[in-house]
Amino acid sequence: MKPVVKKTALASIVVAGIAVATAMAAEEASLNVGEVNVYSYRQPFLVQPLFEAFTAQSGIKVNVLFAKTGLVERLKQEGANSPADLIFTVDVGRLSEAYAAALTQPVVSPALAAAIPDIYREPDGHWYGLTRRARIIYASRDRIAPNEAPKTYEELADPKWRGRICTRSGNHVYQVGLTAAMVAHYGEARTEAWLKGIKQNLARKPQGNDRAQVKAIKEGECDIALGNHYYYVLMQQNKEQAAWAKAVYPVFPTIGGSGTHVNISGMALTKASPNQENAVKLMEFLAGPMAQQMYAEQNYEYPILDGVPETSALKAMGPMISDSLPLADISRHRSAAIKLVDKVGYND
Amino acid sequence: MTTGPHHKVSQGTSRVWLIGGIVVAAIVAAPILAIAWIAMFPSENIWPHLISTVLPRQIANTAMLMLGNGIGVLVIGVTAAWLVTTCRFPGRPIFEWALLLPLAVPAYIVAFVYTDIFEFAGLVQTSLRALFGWQSAKDYWFPDIRTLGGAMFVMSSVLYPYVYLLARATFQEQSVCMLEASRVLGRGPWRTFFTVALPLARPAIVVGLALALMETLADFGTVDFFAVNTLTVGVFNVWLNMGNAGGAAQISLVTLAFVLALLALERVGRRGQRFHHTSTRYRPMPPFELRGLRAAGAITVCALPIIAGFIVPALVLSRHAIVHFEESWTPAFFGFARNSILLATCAAAGAVALAIFLAYGRRIAGHTVFGALSRVAMLGYAVPGAVLAIGVIIPLARFDNAVDLLARDVFGVSTGLLLSGTVFAVIFAYIVRFLAVALGAVEASLTKIRPTMDMAARTLGSGPGETLRRVHLPLVRSSVLAAATIVFVDSMKELPATLILRPFNFDTLATHVFQFASDELLEQSALAALTIVIAGVVPVILLSRAIRSAHPAGRAPSFYSEPLPAQAGVGD
Numbered sequence: 013m014k015p016v017v018k019k020t021a022l023a024s025i026v027v028a029g030i031a032v033a034t035a036m037a038a039e040e041a042s043l044n045v046g047e048v049n050v051y052s053y054r055q056p057f058l059v060q061p062l063f064e065a066f067t068a069q070s071g072i073k074v075n076v077l078f079a080k081t082g083l084v085e086r087l088k089q090e091g092a093n094s095p096a097d098l099i100f101t102v103d104v105g106r107l108s109e110a111y112a113a114a115l116t117q118p119v120v121s122p123a124l125a126a127a128i129p130d131i132y133r134e135p136d137g138h139w140y141g142l143t144r145r146a147r148i149i150y151a152s153r154d155r156i157a158p159n160e161a162p163k164t165y166e167e168l169a170d171p172k173w174r175g176r177i178c179t180r181s182g183n184h185v186y187q188v189g190l191t192a193a194m195v196a197h198y199g200e201a202r203t204e205a206w207l208k209g210i211k212q213n214l215a216r217k218p219q220g221n222d223r224a225q226v227k228a229i230k231e232g233e234c235d236i237a238l239g240n241h242y243y244y245v246l247m248q249q250n251k252e253q254a255a256w257a258k259a260v261y262p263v264f265p266t267i268g269g270s271g272t273h274v275n276i277s278g279m280a281l282t283k284a285s286p287n288q289e290n291a292v293k294l295m296e297f298l299a300g301p302m303a304q305q306m307y308a309e310q311n312y313e314y315p316i317l318d319g320v321p322e323t324s325a326l327k328a329m330g331p332m333i334s335d336s337l338p339l340a341d342i343s344r345h346r347s348a349a350i351k352l353v354d355k356v357g358y359n360d
Numbered sequence: 361m362t363t364g365p366h367h368k369v370s371q372g373t374s375r376v377w378l379i380g381g382i383v384v385a386a387i388v389a390a391p392i393l394a395i396a397w398i399a400m401f402p403s404e405n406i407w408p409h410l411i412s413t414v415l416p417r418q419i420a421n422t423a424m425l426m427l428g429n430g431i432g433v434l435v436i437g438v439t440a441a442w443l444v445t446t447c448r449f450p451g452r453p454i455f456e457w458a459l460l461l462p463l464a465v466p467a468y469i470v471a472f473v474y475t476d477i478f479e480f481a482g483l484v485q486t487s488l489r490a491l492f493g494w495q496s497a498k499d500y501w502f503p504d505i506r507t508l509g510g511a512m513f514v515m516s517s518v519l520y521p522y523v524y525l526l527a528r529a530t531f532q533e534q535s536v537c538m539l540e541a542s543r544v545l546g547r548g549p550w551r552t553f554f555t556v557a558l559p560l561a562r563p564a565i566v567v568g569l570a571l572a573l574m575e576t577l578a579d580f581g582t583v584d585f586f587a588v589n590t591l592t593v594g595v596f597n598v599w600l601n602m603g604n605a606g607g608a609a610q611i612s613l614v615t616l617a618f619v620l621a622l623l624a625l626e627r628v629g630r631r632g633q634r635f636h637h638t639s640t641r642y643r644p645m646p647p648f649e650l651r652g653l654r655a656a657g658a659i660t661v662c663a664l665p666i667i668a669g670f671i672v673p674a675l676v677l678s679r680h681a682i683v684h685f686e687e688s689w690t691p692a693f694f695g696f697a698r699n700s701i702l703l704a705t706c707a708a709a710g711a712v713a714l715a716i717f718l719a720y721g722r723r724i725a726g727h728t729v730f731g732a733l734s735r736v737a738m739l740g741y742a743v744p745g746a747v748l749a750i751g752v753i754i755p756l757a758r759f760d761n762a763v764d765l766l767a768r769d770v771f772g773v774s775t776g777l778l779l780s781g782t783v784f785a786v787i788f789a790y791i792v793r794f795l796a797v798a799l800g801a802v803e804a805s806l807t808k809i810r811p812t813m814d815m816a817a818r819t820l821g822s823g824p825g826e827t828l829r830r831v832h833l834p835l836v837r838s839s840v841l842a843a844a845t846i847v848f849v850d851s852m853k854e855l856p857a858t859l860i861l862r863p864f865n866f867d868t869l870a871t872h873v874f875q876f877a878s879d880e881l882l883e884q885s886a887l888a889a890l891t892i893v894i895a896g897v898v899p900v901i902l903l904s905r906a907i908r909s910a911h912p913a914g915r916a917p918s919f920y921s922e923p924l925p926a927q928a929g930v931g932d
Contacts, residue, residue, distance in 0.1 A: 049864060055875040075864035077781075078875060081600060082860035085750045086780075089757035093764055093777045095864075109603050181587060183597050219506045219587035220475075231481040232496050252883070350601040354413035359589055 047073045048290040051083040052100040054277060059100065062306055066297045072290045084110050087282060094284040097291035103185045103275045107139040108343040116280040119292055127299040127317045131338040132276055141276030141339065142298055143313035146241040146332055147190050148272065149263040150226050155235045161263045162236065165190065165273065169209025177213045178225045178234035182358035183350065186222070186240060189275045189342070191349035193335065196342045197268035200352060207356045218359050223247060223256070230259035240275075241332070242312040245325040262329050271333040277313065374725045377824065381721030384714060385733035391751030391792050392616075392739050395609045398750070402606030406598055410611075414589060422591045422615070424508055425515075425583070426573050432516025433572045436665045437523025438565060442553060443662060445531040448647040449655040455662040456528075457904030462669025463521040463846070464896025466853040466870075468581030469889050470514050470669065472877075473676045475585065478505035511586045517669035519575055523568035525842075530561040549648060567800050570623060574742035574796065577615050580856070591615050592744055605750070612747050619742045620735075674893060680886030688887040692867070697891060700868040703783060703858075704851035707790035708844040714791065715798035715843065719806050720832065724814075724824050734799060741796035745789075745856030752789045752861060756780045781863050789857040794847045801843035805836040838906060845903040849896040869895070 052059060056078045063074035077083070077096075084106060087094055099116075101107050110116050111134060118137040125137075132141030149168075151161040162168055168177060180187060194203040215234035220227075225237035226247060237260075247257035264272045279298065285291050297303055304315040308323050314332060326332075353359070407415075443449070444456045477483050485502055494500050503509065542552040558565075583590045591611055599608030650658050681688065718737075722730045740748055760777040767775045779785055809832060817827040833840075855870045862871070869892045876885035 057875060077862065077864050077866075078871075079859035080874075081596070081746045081856065082749055082753075085605060086753050086860060089750075089753045090777060090780055091757065091761055093761055093774070095777065095781060105601075112603070181584075183593075183601055185601070188601055216504075217506070217587055227481050231486075233480050347602050350597065351409055351413070354409065354597075357413070357417075359587065360417060 046071060046290070047075060048097050048287050048294050049075045049095050050077070050098045050100055050294075051087060051096045051282075052076050052078045053080065053083060053102050053106055054078070054100050058311055061310065062298060062303050063294075065302065065306065066294055069297070070290075070293060072293065074294065084113060084115065087115050087284075088113055090284070092284050094282060095286060096282050097285040097287050098294065099280045099282060100277070101279075102145075102277045103189055104139075104141070104278065104339045104343045105185055105189065105346055107134075107278050107280055108340065108346075110280055110282075111138045115283055117283045117285070119281050119295065121292060121296060123296045124299055127304075129316070129318075131336065132278075132316055134340055139278055139280040140295065140299065141278040141316050143277045143304075143307045143311075143316055144274040144334060145277065145313050146264065146272045146274045146334065147186060147238060148241045148244075149265050150229060150237045150239055150244070150260040151263055152229045152235040153259055153261055158261070161261075163263070163265055165194065165265050165267050166206065167265075168213065168236070168238075169206045171209070171212070173213040173236060175213065175215050176235040177210060178215055178228045178237040179210070179218050180220055180222060180225060180238075181218045182207070182353035186275065187238070188346055188349050188353070190238070190273050191353060192345040193267055193273045193337065193342045195345035195348050195352070196337055197270075200348055203349070204352050204356060207352055207358055211356055211358050223253060226256045226260055227253070230256045241314075241329065244329060245312040248325075264330060264332050266333075267335050268337075270337065271335045274314070274334040274339075276316070276339060377721045378725040378730070381718055381725060381730050382733060385718055385730060385737055388714060388737040388740075388792055388795060389733050390755040391748055391789070392736050392743065394754035395612055395743065395747060395751040397754070398606050399609035399613055400606070402610060403604045404607070406602070406604055406607030406610070410594065410598075414594060418589055418591045418594045421508060421589055422577070422618070425511060425588065425590060426576055426618075428508070428512035429515050429519060429576045430569060430573055432512055433520040433523045434565070434569060436516065436520040437525075437568060438527050438558070438561075440520075440662050440665065441524050441527035441531055442557070443658045445528055446648055447650050447658060449650040449658045451659055451662070455659075455666070457901055458666050458670075459524055459662060460521050460900045460904050461666060461897060462518045464849055464853075464893050464900050465518055465670060465673050466581075466855075466889075466892065467515055467518050467575075467579060468585065468855075468877075469677070469873075469893075470518055470673050471511075471582045471585045473673045474510070474514055475505055476676065477672070478503075478510075506586045508586075508588050511582055511588045513668075514582055514586075515576060515579065517665055519572040520665055520669070522571045522575075523565060526564040526568035527561055530564040531557065564804070567804060570619075571741065571797060571800070573622065574619055577619065577742045578744050580744050580746070595744065595747060599747075608747070612743060616739050616742055619739065674890070677886045677890045677893065680883045681890050684884050684886060687884050693872075693888070693891075696867050696869045696872045696888065697895070699866065700852055700870065700892070701895065703786055703790065703868060704848045706783075706787045707794065707851040708848040710787060710791045711795050711798040711847045712802070712840055712844045714795060715802040716828075716833075716836075716840065718799060719802040720824075720828050722803075723806055737792065738796035738799055740792040741794065743793075745793065745854060745858075746860060748793055749789055749857040749860040752785060752792065752857070753780060756785055756788070781861070783863060783866070785861040786858055789861055790847070790851045790854060793854065793857065794850050797846050797850065798843040801839045801846075802836060805839035806832060809835055841906065842903055845899045848899055852892055852896055 050059075050063075056076050059076065063076065067073055083099065087096055087099070087110070090096070099106070099110055116138045118134075119140070120137055124133075124140055128140050132144070133139065149162055149165075151158075162170070162173070167173075182188070182191070191203060191207065194206055198206070216228070222239035222243045223246075225234075225239050226243065228234050229237055241262060241264075244257055244260075244262050247253040267273050279295055281288070281291055281295070299317060301317060301320060304317040304320045307313050308315050308320060308326065312323065312325055314326070314334075410418075440455070440459050444452055444459070475482070478485070480497060480502075482505075488494070488500070488502070492500070505513075542556045543549075547555065577592065580592050580596060583593055584596075591614065595608045595611045595615075598604050598611060718730070718734050722734065743751070756779045757777070760775075760780050763778060764775045767773055779788075813831055813835075814827060817831045818824075822830065853870060855874055858868055859871055859874065862868075869888045873885040873888045873892070
């Protein structure tokens with residue numbers, strides 16, 4: 013006698029699996045005509061309007077997969093058969109990781125070279141920056157006079173700020189980016205001392221996201237916080253958070269006497285890209301004036317392209333001069349940075 | 361759990377089950393083995409750095425978190441289960457099912473909600489400051505929610521239902537005979553509980569505890585949110601910030617060793633003990649009637665975990681959902697819900713089918729290789745979802761690329777990726793992740809069926825398949841349903857593996873919640889979060905009703921243990 017029930021159960025699962033796989037295969041087949049596939053570390057609701065504009069202009073459909081982790085590994089394992097054409101990231105770390113794992117290919121495009129300054133792309137064209145996100149200081153409007161606010165990141169380690177600073181976890185990519193920039197400017201030993209100094213000045217154990225740091229200033233837990241610049245505008249527009257933004261003013265500090273530390277959101281063409289031509293079209297579109305302006309208007313990031321009119325919200329925050337060190341150089345020090353964070357016990 | 365002797369069948373049949381079982385178990389264990397494989401290729405040796413810096417603290421935090429959660433879920437789960445099964449007090453019938461509700465609430469959402477309430481800028485502290493005129497944090501002391509203690513509080517309040525569920529089923533089954541014997545011999549209700557009922561319920565309680573602790577180890581969302589530096593945080597640091605997947609996999613394996621060590625310790629602890637009934641007579645216990653203060657105490661004990669693990673989070677989410685309804689409502693919402701339910705249903709069916717196959721195969725075909733492989737497959741429950749997702753991609757992509765290569769060679773066509781990046785990959789990940797729940801339930805249930813039943817059926821001419829269908833399946837049906845329910849609810853909540861493995865343009869409720877939550881806008885996705893909770897509540901209530909009608913004397917179902925009339929069970 014046969015195990016009928018189990019067989020039936022297994023059979024139905026197999027059938028369901030096949031049905032699903034067929035459906036997927038059918039979908040995949042349709043993916044190959046006039047489409048481009050993106051693995052994105054950026055939230056879809058931020059990039060979707062840009063993709064829609066691109067589709068409207070070119071007729072090419074954009075398929076998106078969003079995840080916060082693991083896309084580089086997925087790409088690596090899928091190998092030559094990977095459907096992905098482009099990787100989108102919110103920081104330079106993932107771009108250099110994909111490049112280091114030999115998952116990208118160089119794009120030689122005069123349009124991209126013209127639009128994107130050298131310091132925001134990989135020299136051979138393995139990755140390109142799209143927008144700049146400045147890591148700035150938020151200072152309490154009530155408790156810190158504008159002339160007393162720290163003008164450099166280095167000053168944050170000054171003992172006069174003891175018990176007055178809030179930051180998020182030292183392991184977060186944005187904090188790691190800043191720490192890596194310090195290593196690039198000053199080397200590991202001085203960066204370690206700097207991290208120790210900030211740790212001693214912390215009002216509380218590192219926790220929460222960028223907005224939460226500003227909220228803590230509003231509530232009087234601390235007077236100074238680090239955060240990405242665009243949250244200032246986003247908070248102003250949020251009914252609950254507008255009060256937090258009102259409690260602070262933004263300061264654009266400098267690093268190593270250069271400018272404000274910026275990270276980039278960026279893109280890279282995958283080595284296995286099946287729709288290369290379309291992918292390069294999308295890359296060029298995103299670096300173009302229309303998309304760059306959309307980026308600035310929607311998420312209040314600084315466009316990478318020169319000559320895009322600044323949005324009034326960003327203008328109101330004051331002038332931003334960014335650090336002139338190439339991001340590829342800063343990114344190399346990420347691993348060293350994270351080890352220093354561990355070493356000084358920054359998160360404890 | 362007691363393991364029965366093997367109900368040997370003819371060599372040929374046995375071999376078919378054995379080979380089939382080993383193949384299935386190997387497929388399910390593949391992702392875990394893949395993680396072990398990555399661990400062999402770290403980009404640098406991470407240990408000197410870790411040992412000299414964060415590792416001691418991470419190990420200490422992990423151990424403390426497991427200890428705290430372990431104590432938390434045991435105290436809440438066992439106490440509540442004992443009260444609702446053996447006592448009578450006002451509200452008991454409601455508590456009986458309501459105590460399961462926190463199962464439907466994802467821990468990361470509870471963490472968010474309590475931070476919102478208890479942090480310095482939260483409702484509680486703001487009100488206190490307004491009330492007493494305090495100005496800053498220096499004027500008063502208030503426990504910080506973003507700490508180890510906060511994480512224990514939040515995780516215990518959503519994980520205790522695992523222990524509650526199992527403890528309750530076991531207490532329900534305990535015949536009055538043993539407990540009465542204890543009372544006759546002069547022990548009061550308290551001593552009876554501690555010296556008879558609790559030790560007898562130990563195997564079931566340990567299964568629940570193991571599930572809760574494995575969840576604890578797998579959790580990243582809550583500890584990350586609460587800034588508690590655990591080994592899991594270390595895994596993600598090494599993987600994502602240092603770009604060392606191999607090193608991260610090594611840390612993952614160390615945490616799994618933690619789980620194996622705990623389970624082994626427990627087995628050693630009850631070696632030689634037996635837990636089955638000694639009498640074939642079953643009589644239900646007369647309930648303890650609680651009045652006055654005692655009743656009030658029982659009500660408080662049962663109400664607190666429900667308030668903490670369900671009511672407060674659900675209220676906060678509802679408030680946000682109403683305030684932000686217009687931003688959060690989208691017609692695509694039905695699509696997300698459909699995807700979630702579809703994936704969770706397939707995962708529940710798949711996990712349960714595999715669990716039955718593995719458990720029954722092991723019963724009839726011996727268990728050395730089988731047992732080891734199914735233990736490895738069960739470890740999926742203790743691995744963080746994102747890490748498991750990488751473990752899933754590796755074998756699937758290898759398979760796809762091998763098929764593609766073959767097809768190119770033989771037929772000159774490319775098949776591309778057949779399984780990677782499809783919903784199959786997501787369902788497979790769920791099955792691997794939640795097989796522990798299903799297998800634990802089915803195995804425990806099967807071991808309660810007397811081997812003489814198998815023998816009788818076989819003597820009467822049924823093969824192993826028919827015996828399974830006509831004898832075992834009807835007997836374990838209710839445990840199977842309960843297991844399917846939990847896998848379903850857990851799959852609805854699953855986030856990290858879904859994110860990484862899903863196809864293009866594909867969203868579930870959980871991924872939809874996450875894209876906003878990850879942009880620091882959880883309020884805007886409260887509606888979707890609430891939907892996850894509601895979708896989980898419905899099956900949880902159904903499950904609870906099934907257990908309620910369960911009674912060892914009757915033919916009704918119970919969870920994790922089949923209510924045969926009390927009997928001489930299978931021995932060790």
